Amino acid sequence: MDKAELKRRTADFDDTANVCGIRLDGPEELLELLYEDFAVSVGTFFHPINLDILLHAGIVTEEVKNLCVEIEAKVDYLTQNPTIVERIKGDSRWEAVFALCEQVRYLRQPH
Secondary structure (H helix, E strand, O other): OOHHHHHHHHHHHHHHHHHOOOOOOOOHHHHHHHHHHHHHHHHHHOOHHHHHHHHHOOOOOHHHHHHHHHHHHHHHHHHOOOOHHHHOOOOHHHHHHHHHHHHHHHHHOOO
């Protein structure tokens, strides 16, 4: 894989983790955007194949990869419920996803 492609994948991965920084007390349109776009991004950029590419390139650690696999599974489960957008505020299952994304963001920062 060339450097440009790896850089794009890394940026898309980071953008997906960063979406979780959005507060859930905004307008309903924001919640729908988060629900739809975030779920698609997680399915794509936290997909095990993409995570393996980033792991082998040294972009993410095994710990970050495992957190992302957990996030993907939780988001996949939550998106199976078509009424979740109406209940996203304060939903502990979504809060768990966001907490995991915070861990990913922290672990991706240079220390």
